[in-house]
Amino acid sequence: MFTISTDKALLDFATIHAYLAQESYWAQGIPEETVRRAIENSVCFGAYVEETHQQVGFARLITDHATFAYVCDVFIVPAFQGQSLGKQLMAAIETYLLPWGCRRWGLVTKDAHGLYEQFGFEVENNGRWMTRKFPDVYRSDGSPP
Template sequence: MIKISTDKEKLDIRVIHNYLSNESYWAKGRTLETVKRSIENSLCFGVYIENKQVGFARVITDYAVFAWLLDVFILPEFQGKGYGKKLMEAIMTHNKLQGLRRWGLGTDDAHGLYKQFGFAPLHKPGNMMEIIFQNKER
């Protein structure tokens, strides 16, 4: 049975770091220290089956107007079973994340999943700006 929790004490940092640093396309090489710091400063969601962590996501938010969803994953051996959809349902219905004006995320390959929850391409992409520091920690 799947369980989703925001209790950071339950998170298996080794599983999260290994996936992000070694398996994800967006966080290759991310250090353990960076993963720990990102968890400390985010609302985190762990996905568990029989107390084993099989997925993760985190939200950066001010709890008032904006949230950014990132580091979303389900371990490969557990994909295709609807766990990603259940994780997204838990995130989007979380009581502290209701009433926000804007959500953001970036993805190369999960547009279909996120579209089910109302995400769409940028309304005004010309209004968005960014800075990417290539030599900085991931």
């Protein structure tokens, strides 16, 4: 019913950008050029309806292929949620990453803990995970963050 691919030639950029810029809670207003650069410099996973090749899901993986991998920009188009497609996407990422032997995989989520826990992710409360945030970097008024 669905296929997962890392072939960037299959990615539907319009779908990806529209979701990230308009529907995601983490990248509202993200410019097209920023998304293009992110895709170019990441391992990308597209989820497609097998019969029509319509892209209905996406995830990006930032990794050095040796010690660390960061999973981000994971989404399933709302009309296709609830069909275990998120699990299929994460299983494909896991299959891709395991042979590399990275000792740490990371991600940040506000609302999908249950999905990621199924793949061995744990919430860290030890105070070691640190971030530096620039929450207004995609402001449309052009002012600096």
